[in-house]
Amino acid sequence: MELKVGDRIPNFTAKDTDGNVFDSRDFVGKKALVIYFYPKDNTPGCTTQACGFRDQYEDFKDLGAEVIGISGDDVSSHQKFARQYKLPFILLSDNDRKIRRLFGVPSNMFGLLPGRVTYVTDRNGEIKMIFDSMMASKHIPIALKAIKKLAL
Template sequence: MALKVGDRIPNFTAINTNGTVFESQFIIGKKPVVIYFYPKDDTPGCTAQACSFRDQYEDFTDLGAEVIGVSSDTVASHQKFAKQHQLPFILLSDSNKKIRNLFGVPSGLFGLLPGRVTYVADKNGIITLIFDNSLMATKHIPKALSSLKKLS
């Protein structure tokens, strides 16, 4: 069952770029959050999206929000990707697709690729926006910012 606007983001754990366990309950329900699912590190659309989040990261933190990127890439891949592009936000490795399935993220491009979906949740962990667009990678950033501004 896919999460919908108005649902609370459930608790989950994953390994982050530091190789340590990330526990969602320490952020979700404490501050606004942007969780974006993307297909793959170092592909053109995903790199453009990550760099757009990086370039506007301060705008997100100024609104009190945390940005979290999730893909099925390995921790080593995330470490290389984050270092190469100086990504200041959390990347989570979802190699078993547990988080993707928990959220109900659909596959994109005729089921050939993992979908690209951004979720914005308020400080209580309630989803206020779901933006599902696999082809418009950089459009996720202004949509997420606009949604966060409405919360404050």
């Protein structure tokens, strides 16, 4: 079942880039979140998207939001990806695709490619914006605009 605007994000845990357990409950109630699901580390579109979020990360932080990237890659892949592109935000490993299913992120290209979807939540975990597009570079300005609206 797909999450929709107005739904609360479900509680979830996953391993972060350092191999530590990330718990969504440590963030909900404290800050707005930009949670973006992407297909795979070190692919052209995913690298463009990650670097776009990296380049605007301070803008998100200044508006009180945290950026979290989620893919099916394992922790060591995330470590290399984050190190190579100097990614300052959280990357989570969803290699069993449990979080992707929890959010209802659809697959693309006849189910062959994990979808690329960005969710923006307010500080209480309520989804305020969902953007589903394989156009990697479009996610950043749309997410930033949604976060700016929350900051007003």
